[in-house]
Amino acid sequence: MKTLDIFTTSNQNLRRSKLRTFLTLLAIAIGTFTLALSLGLGQGLKNYISLQLGQYKNVNLYQVEKTTLNDFSGGIGNKDPQTYNPNTSASSASYLNNFITSADLTSLGQVNGVNNVEIPYQATFLYALSPNGTKYLASNSVFLPENPPTLTYGNQLTSVDQGEVLLSQKFAPLVGASDSKSSIGKVLDLFYKDYSGQIKEVKLTVKGVYQPSLIQSPIIIDKFDAKNVAESQSLNNTPQSNIVFVSRNLNVPDATFKTNLKNAKFTGKSFADVNNTLNSIITGVQISLAAFSGVAILASVVGVINTLFMSVLERTREIGLFRALGSKKKTIFALFSVEAMLLGFWGGLSGIALSLLAEQAINAIAAKTFLKGIEGIKLLNISPLLSVEIILIIAAITFIAGLIPAIKASRVDPIESLRYE
Amino acid sequence: MLEIKKVFRKYGKKEDSFLALKNINLSFEAGSTNAIVGKSGSGKSTLLHIITGLDHPSEGSVTFDDKNIYKQLDTDKWRGENIGIIFQQFFLQPANSVLDNVALPLKIRGVSRKKREARALEALKSVGILEKAKSKANDLSGGQKQRVAIARAIIDKPSILIADEPTGNLDSESGEAIIKLLFELNKTQNATLIIVTHDHDIAKKCGRIIELKDGLVERDRKN
Numbered sequence: 001m002k003t004l005d006i007f008t009t010s011n012q013n014l015r016r017s018k019l020r021t022f023l024t025l026l027a028i029a030i031g032t033f034t035l036a037l038s039l040g041l042g043q044g045l046k047n048y049i050s051l052q053l054g055q056y057k058n059v060n061l062y063q064v065e066k067t068t069l070n071d072f073s074g075g076i077g078n079k080d081p082q083t084y085n086p087n088t089s090a091s092s093a094s095y096l097n098n099f100i101t102s103a104d105l106t107s108l109g110q111v112n113g114v115n116n117v118e119i120p121y122q123a124t125f126l127y128a129l130s131p132n133g134t135k136y137l138a139s140n141s142v143f144l145p146e147n148p149p150t151l152t153y154g155n156q157l158t159s160v161d162q163g164e165v166l167l168s169q170k171f172a173p174l175v176g177a178s179d180s181k182s183s184i185g186k187v188l189d190l191f192y193k194d195y196s197g198q199i200k201e202v203k204l205t206v207k208g209v210y211q212p213s214l215i216q217s218p219i220i221i222d223k224f225d226a227k228n229v230a231e232s233q234s235l236n237n238t239p240q241s242n243i244v245f246v247s248r249n250l251n252v253p254d255a256t257f258k259t260n261l262k263n264a265k266f267t268g269k270s271f272a273d274v275n276n277t278l279n280s281i282i283t284g285v286q287i288s289l290a291a292f293s294g295v296a297i298l299a300s301v302v303g304v305i306n307t308l309f310m311s312v313l314e315r316t317r318e319i320g321l322f323r324a325l326g327s328k329k330k331t332i333f334a335l336f337s338v339e340a341m342l343l344g345f346w347g348g349l350s351g352i353a354l355s356l357l358a359e360q361a362i363n364a365i366a367a368k369t370f371l372k373g374i375e376g377i378k379l380l381n382i383s384p385l386l387s388v389e390i391i392l393i394i395a396a397i398t399f400i401a402g403l404i405p406a407i408k409a410s411r412v413d414p415i416e417s418l419r420y421e
Numbered sequence: 422m423l424e425i426k427k428v429f430r431k432y433g434k435k436e437d438s439f440l441a442l443k444n445i446n447l448s449f450e451a452g453s454t455n456a457i458v459g460k461s462g463s464g465k466s467t468l469l470h471i472i473t474g475l476d477h478p479s480e481g482s483v484t485f486d487d488k489n490i491y492k493q494l495d496t497d498k499w500r501g502e503n504i505g506i507i508f509q510q511f512f513l514q515p516a517n518s519v520l521d522n523v524a525l526p527l528k529i530r531g532v533s534r535k536k537r538e539a540r541a542l543e544a545l546k547s548v549g550i551l552e553k554a555k556s557k558a559n560d561l562s563g564g565q566k567q568r569v570a571i572a573r574a575i576i577d578k579p580s581i582l583i584a585d586e587p588t589g590n591l592d593s594e595s596g597e598a599i600i601k602l603l604f605e606l607n608k609t610q611n612a613t614l615i616i617v618t619h620d621h622d623i624a625k626k627c628g629r630i631i632e633l634k635d636g637l638v639e640r641d642r643k644n
Contacts, residue, residue, distance in 0.1 A: 321512045325526045326501015
């Protein structure tokens with residue numbers, strides 16, 4: 001029998017018992033639907049993270065902090081008394097020990113592979129005063145030359161700039177501009193409290209406007225002014241931070257660099273690490289959700305086996321006829337196997353069609369409600385490739401599920417099945 | 422020529438075993454007409470299954486043109502190409518068209534749709550129900566269904582045409598017409614005709630009558 005004839009015959013056979021086939025397809029479609037949604041959700045989140053962090057993958061910047069003592073198990077009430085060890089006991093650590101000191105900076109500078117150390121001066125502003133008198137919150141960060149934002153207008157800051165600022169394109173109203181382009185050259189008026197509690201003002205000129213992103217503040221201040229404000233807000237004009245940004249000498253490999261940091265009792269994490277960690281978490285969640293979908297698919301597989309067994313029982317006479325007309329056992333096997341696979345294919349296709357409709361609806365609702373204002377996020381992302389993969393996987397699973405009924409069909413005794421006396 | 426030599430067919434194991442056929446020796450000349458008669462349990466059906474290759478003899482051999490159909494030939498393929506079987510209960514696919522039912526053997530053999538439909542129309546014409554080609558098999562009368570089954574059996578011009586109680590489910594008028602058709606096809610297509618029947622009137626029309634009793638050939642005579 002030709003392959004095409006096997007497929008068309010199997011497909012025709014599916015239409016014989018319409019209600020039974022419909023119910024089996026419905027079960028497969030529900031399994032496929034849940035699988036597609038769970039994988040689509042993970043893919044959507046991965047795409048969002050990739051979109052937000054992907055451009056930072058190659059940024060040569062490590063967030064470095066002191067390796068802390070993290071064994072706090074001695075604090076659990078029902079534990080036996082433990083002896084004190086100055087190197088490992090949690091009680092020897094305090095949050096003050098985590099601040100980077102000048103001695104730490106010296107030590108860090110001597111680590112093999114450290115190219116440059118940037119202190120993230122954190123200026124805390126009360127508000128930004130717009131020309132029309134509106135006071136806006138002014139979340140900000142210091143400019144890091146190794147991690148410049150992607151500008152849409154204007155020019156990039158440099159490490160020696162003073163009195164200048166970069167603004168997210170959404171923050172044009174802070175300088176009284178009608179659009180992001182016209183905010184270039186305008187003055188951002190910022191107010192802060194110094195260490196003594198006096199309110200002070202700093203005026204910065206907008207040098208450039210950039211695309212907003214997940215990990216960048218909406219205001220990026222030049223290093224000089226950030227340092228000035230941070231110092232005036234700190235005891236003895238000495239800002240304290242528990243992290244620094246370090247760029248790596250590219251001749252030293254990433255793994256070696258991290259080992260060198262570890263040996264000097266520092267821990268370093270690159271943007272790529274953050275990206276990978278987030279992706280690993282999402283993959284874990286994705287696998288968990290897919291496992292739940294697997295239960296639904298397993299149930300539908302049982303339905304496929306049941307449907308095919310009933311079909312074999314109902315069609316023993318027809319199998320006998322096929323054999324009497326010269327059909328080989330392997331042809332009978334192929335007819336039932338393909339029928340099982342087609343159940344998976346059509347059920348999978350229906351499930352994917354439903355999930356694509358759900359994707360449109362859920363994304364539209366999410367964009368208008370709980371994800372409103374989050375740029376670039378598409379909660380569900382069921383790509384054409386993912387859709388095809390799911391359909392093929394479901395068809396392969398039902399094909400495997402159909403093997404036992406197909407073997408049973410191929411072993412039907414034609415003499416017994418054609419007996420009518 | 423089809424030859425059956427020293428064929429035994431035993432069912433069951435040791436103490437419970439039962440011999441359905443006992444030392445059967447028969448040969449069927451090309452183009453001959455043969456009737457196999459006998460009471461229920463005489464071994465007619467077992468012999469039929471052995472001849473068609475659907476069952477294996479416990480001992481002995483079945484040869485077609487001097488080739489053992491079990492050992493030297495691909496039995497399924499040989500059956501498909503050389504044997505046309507007509508059943509008492511027609512065994513049509515009720516939801517399919519008459520044309521599809523008749524073309525089924527060629528579909529199984531991998532013949533293209535165009536060719537098998539042309540041959541099916543030819544076969545339907547030779548059994549006189551060409552006009553029913555598009556009808557559903559379920560919509561036909563008993564006589565028409567048997568004609569469709571005959572058309573299916575002769576679509577590939579088999580060397581041997583085996584009819585198992587072909588009139589068993591038909592009224593006498595339709596039955597006579599079917600028997601007449603089978604004898605006509607025997608002449609026009611030179612196919613060896615083997616009819617398994619209870620009906621002595623049908624058997625008398627054949628050139629040879631083989632009478633089975635308790636698994637043995639009791640009588641083998643020419644008309």
